[in-house]
Amino acid sequence: MHTKLFLKGRLRHELSEEEKQWLEEAVSRTFYLNARQTLVQRGTRVDHSYYIIDGTVLRHLDDKRGARQLVGLSFSGDFVDLHGFPLKRLDHSTAALGRVHLAEVPHSAIAELIGRSAHLARALWFSTLLDAAMHREWIFRLGRLNAEGRIAHLISEIVERHRFVDLYDGQTLPVTLLQRDYAEACGITAVHANRSFRILKERGVLELSGDGHIKILDEEELKRLGEFRGDYLYGEGELALESFEDRD
Secondary structure (H helix, E strand, O other): OOOOOOOOOOOHHHOOHHHHHHHHHOOOEEEEEOOOOEEEOOOOEOOEEEEEEEOOEEEEEEOOOOOEEEEEEEOOOOEOOOOHHHHOEOOOEEEEOOOEEEEEEEHHHHHHHHHHOHHHHHHHHHHHHHHHHHHHHHHHHHHHOOHHHHHHHHHHHHHHHHHHOOOOOOOEOOOOOOHHHHHHHHOOOHHHHHHHHHHHHHOOOEEEOOOOOEEEOOHHHHHHHOOOOHHHHOOOOOOOOOOOOOOO
16 A cells, blocks of 8 residues: 555544545556656646655755755655645745655545545645644744754654654664755755764764764754654644544
8 A cells, every 4th residue: 555654643543444545546656756856846837746655855945046945854654745736836846865656646636535535635634734833843943943953853853753654763864864955954054064963973962874874872862952842743742633523
């Protein structure tokens, strides 16, 4: 099943077997992107949304000089651009980090799902609102944390999101972002990112082994430095939901 990780760890159990099957049947095809290959260019009309079977997709905006700012990350089990269903054009570009396996879902199929099941429609809407919650947290990170804190927060988020879908082994970061990627996500220079990683390493928080591979040595300290509270991911904590249904 291509869509087996959709909302895993966050109310996937609320979906009926029939709804899961409907979502699976909405996939028109699967395909691969190579590392750093563009999926959707900003402003291009889209008639499909893309679900990540395996891999990482970057969201980014470019300034007039071509310098990139990362504005989001999507992982296995995520829809990259479900909000493209009503918007039809994205205000940012998306590209593969490494090799990515994607499922293509036509917007006509999404419309059919929404018409068929209000409950499934809420689940799809919920997934787009998770993106919005993460965007707000990224604004907080850029506005309130120093460079080490920004990197620590981002790594903590990556760990937590992969823990939801059972893709974190408890030590090795599942995503191999390069230091320039961290710089572009955290609003700092590549030189500053390198210095910040060195500080985190000296504190015994993580260990670097090249090509973006990171070993987490002290997750609790990483969270403390990043002021990371994972409840905005709506898995556990004060913000966790019990159900998609209204319970007046």
